[in-house]
Amino acid sequence: MNEALKLMLTGMSTVFFILIMVVVLGRLIIQITNRFWAVPSKVSAVQTSTVAEIEANKLAAIVSAVEITTRGKGKITSVEKL
Incomplete structure (x- = not known):
């Protein structure tokens, strides 16, 4: 035991x-x-603000291209990133 x-x-x-x-x-x-x-979290905050500025520029370019191509008859209803 x-x-x-x-x-x-x-x-x-x-x-x-x-x-x-x-x-x-x-x-x-x-x-x-x-x-x-x-990975520091501050990097993602900086990238988010940069992405927002780039998206505004890209949207303006897309709107201009559609207006020129369709001679003012086309209309953009939504833009999605693929």
Whole structure:
């Protein structure tokens, strides 16, 4: 009985130790990854404003091209990016 109890406690403590190591190493890897390879969110905000300006220019060019091609008879109802 005493040997079985020692074996059970050894096995449970080993599993507990390995699980603690997995959690600690996982958190460490996440912190290192976020520190060195994270994409800053400010870049997407700058790109969004630039895209809005480009879209206005493209829309004006499309409207002008349709008016010239159809001699004022064509009308644009919607523009979608594919």
